[in-house]
Structure formats: structure tokens, C-alpha cells
Amino acid sequence: MIFSIGSTSNPRYGDAQIKSMLEEYFSGENDSPNLLGIQIFKGKKGRVCQVDIETDPSNQETDMILSFRALARVGFYAKKPFRKFIVICHLPEPYVPAVAESQANCAVKYFVRGKITEQTWRQDCLIEKKL
Secondary structure: OOOOOOOOOOOOEOHHHHHHHHHHHHHHOOOOOEEEEEEEEEEOOEEEEEEEEEOOOOOHHHHHHHHHHHHHHHHOOEOOOOOEEEEEEEOOOOOOOEEEEEEHHHHHHHHOOOOOOHHHHHHHOEEEEEO
């Protein structure tokens, strides 16, 4: 007996669809931060997906994690893979915006595949800085 095996790969989406999916992800989650913008661009070492969020100091850490989770879960389906995810946290004055970066494949290993721990992701993959 011959079995026909269909394509088992994940669907892949273009940049406009990825942006739309991210907007839906942020608007559909009750505890999501306010999404200010989404940029997809070519960086020095590959494609980058960046989200800008509005948050406050007491929620900054949680909102940053939620944003990376969204980037990993949605960005995983991009036709052209991302090299890096960036989250810019816009805080009320007098605070300066905070920037966090993660290699995309590493974020997917933690948020999508569960192959690494949060501690490993934070130590080996996450870079946080102020603007």
C-alpha cells in the first residue's frame, strides 16, 4: 500500500500578513501592552522585526516578555525568516525608552518550541539597554 504524505510544513506568511497577525495578537490578549508600531527591516546581519509598545515601569518586564512571546509565535511563520526581534518599551516621562533584543531563533526555541529555559534565554539571548 502506498501512502501519500501531504506537506506537513507550517504555513508561511509575507510581511504584511505578519504585521496584521501581530496587531491581532496584541489586541486579542487581555494583558497585552498598547502596541505603538511594528517595523520590519533589513539589519546588518539579516531581517529584523521590531515592535514599539507603551508601558510603565511597574509593567515593563512583563510587557517586554509578552511582546517577545508574540514576536516568536507570529514571526515563526514568516516566509523570510527573521534574524532578530527588538522590543522598544516607551515609558512615561521622565523615563527614557528601554530596548530589548533577542536573536529570533533563540526566542523561538524558548517561546515556541520549549527547548530552552527562560533563564537560558535571558542569559544567552536577551540584551537589554536604554536609548
